[in-house]
Amino acid sequence: MTNKKIFLHSYANPLDISKFPCIIMDRVQVDARRIEWKIRIYIAIWRTFIMAKEIKKVVLAYSGGLDTSIIITWLKENYNNCGVIAVSADVGQGTELDGLEEKAIKTGASKLIVLDLKDEFVNDYVFPTVQAGAVYENRYLLGTSFARPIIGKKLAEIALEEGADAICHGATGKGNDQVRFELAIKAFAPDMKIIAPWREWSIKSRDEEIDYAEAHNIPLKINRETNYSKDKNLWHLSHEGLDLEDPANEPQYEKKGFLELGVSPIDAPDKPTYVTIHFEKGIPTAIDGKEMGGVEIVETLNKLGGENGIGLADLVENRLVGMKSRGVYETPGGTILYHAHDVLETITLDKETARVKQYLSIKFADIVYNGQWYTPLREALTAFVNETQKTVTGDVKLKLYKGNIINAGVTSPYTLYDEEVATFDAEDVYNQKDAEGFINLFGLPIHVKAKLDQKRGK
Numbered sequence: 001m002t003n004k005k006i007f008l009h010s011y012a013n014p015l016d017i018s019k020f021p022c023i024i025m026d027r028v029q030v031d032a033r034r035i036e037w038k039i040r041i042y043i044a045i046w047r048t049f050i051m052a053k054e055i056k057k058v059v060l061a062y063s064g065g066l067d068t069s070i071i072i073t074w075l076k077e078n079y080n081n082c083g084v085i086a087v088s089a090d091v092g093q094g095t096e097l098d099g100l101e102e103k104a105i106k107t108g109a110s111k112l113i114v115l116d117l118k119d120e121f122v123n124d125y126v127f128p129t130v131q132a133g134a135v136y137e138n139r140y141l142l143g144t145s146f147a148r149p150i151i152g153k154k155l156a157e158i159a160l161e162e163g164a165d166a167i168c169h170g171a172t173g174k175g176n177d178q179v180r181f182e183l184a185i186k187a188f189a190p191d192m193k194i195i196a197p198w199r200e201w202s203i204k205s206r207d208e209e210i211d212y213a214e215a216h217n218i219p220l221k222i223n224r225e226t227n228y229s230k231d232k233n234l235w236h237l238s239h240e241g242l243d244l245e246d247p248a249n250e251p252q253y254e255k256k257g258f259l260e261l262g263v264s265p266i267d268a269p270d271k272p273t274y275v276t277i278h279f280e281k282g283i284p285t286a287i288d289g290k291e292m293g294g295v296e297i298v299e300t301l302n303k304l305g306g307e308n309g310i311g312l313a314d315l316v317e318n319r320l321v322g323m324k325s326r327g328v329y330e331t332p333g334g335t336i337l338y339h340a341h342d343v344l345e346t347i348t349l350d351k352e353t354a355r356v357k358q359y360l361s362i363k364f365a366d367i368v369y370n371g372q373w374y375t376p377l378r379e380a381l382t383a384f385v386n387e388t389q390k391t392v393t394g395d396v397k398l399k400l401y402k403g404n405i406i407n408a409g410v411t412s413p414y415t416l417y418d419e420e421v422a423t424f425d426a427e428d429v430y431n432q433k434d435a436e437g438f439i440n441l442f443g444l445p446i447h448v449k450a451k452l453d454q455k456r457g458k
Helices: 002-010 024-029 032-055 066-078 102-104 116-133 145-162 178-187 208-215 294-307 332-348 351-369 376-391 434-442 444-455
Strands: 059-063 084-090 111-116 166-168 193-195 229-232 235-242 273-280 283-287 311-319 323-330 394-399 404-411
Touching: 059 066, 059 145, 059 351, 066 208, 084 102, 084 145, 116 145, 116 283, 116 294, 116 332, 116 351, 116 376, 145 166, 145 178, 145 351, 166 434, 166 444, 178 193, 273 294, 273 332, 294 323, 294 332, 294 404, 332 351, 332 394, 332 404, 351 376
Parallel strands: 059 084, 059 166, 084 111, 166 193
Antiparallel strands: 229 235, 235 323, 273 283, 273 394, 311 323, 394 404
16 A cells, blocks of 8 residues: 555656656566556556546537547546536537437436537637638638637536536647647636546557447447548538648548538539628628628538638648647638638728738737637737728628639728729829839938948948
């Protein structure tokens, strides 16, 4: 028991055997295999009698995917048969939610709570990010990133309502989502314990997850051959893993079943599709003259964009945890909205405001990507963005053709574009001779340096 106490109180991470205290090695005179065996027993004891004793009810972020499919069983095995409340957040996964309740109950959950968050997700998280023009590393439209804060917030609220002892998520220890979930939880339930199985269990890969599922008769919708890691919501669909882990491999866009939200540009119709989007203060409110809510707008543009091969992004991004990862993203409607919004701002924002906003959009994207939505800085940046959007009202006409978005016209009652000033035809507004004095003043530093260089013989 002395050795057990030393182990339990001196070892911070019971799964990393390489960091096992030397005192154990001195006091336990057995070979390496027996030491490892004893350690694993101590881990089980620690989980069962120390950790599990405190955990009676857990709220689980449940998607029904590979990770969360096995987590319910794993929680009950490792946390003293605790009660598990599965929570599924509907942010536009569509048919992925079908049959979840039956599956959750069958695998050991006491109940499944499904939250319809689509409207809140689009209006309070997606559109503010579009208004900010926030794009991570010039390519990623943040589809997974801004879905996590709202889910984490709801998990915290339900955990407090249900009197839960802990919140559990299926994010890996290598990924960004663990940070995004947990920062949101900390913002609304700062004292709540968080369980992250990927940081505790001995499972090392998705293949081993499938092994675990098969051993415990847990039904799965995937197999080893089609085991891409995917995240789908109203805004996008991401693909990671398998052949995509090698950046040298071309994504299989033309392979049946790979793309879900649209088609490859190669397979898109050989004729353009026109669409006109109306914005009010930077928020899209109508398509082709028909007023729509936020969810309907995204769904409509997803259909139009997907049919025309719009919104495919293949990129290697820098994860928050420090590594690079390769992902393929489908964001048809989002790509159209970002493009249209940018076009409208070209005629409604003055140069200096646009420059500062462009600079701050990079920081805004980092904040969203890093899961820092519930921070004073994000709120401050949103306040700045909202001020810039007061004049971003008007119509943007676009031509969609084989993966391309082509500008086809833009109008606004707040336009700063004056044809009379900009024209190359005869006019009386602009005195071209005034440019001479401007150039002399603007070029004064260059002029002075050149004259001094001449005196120095350079």
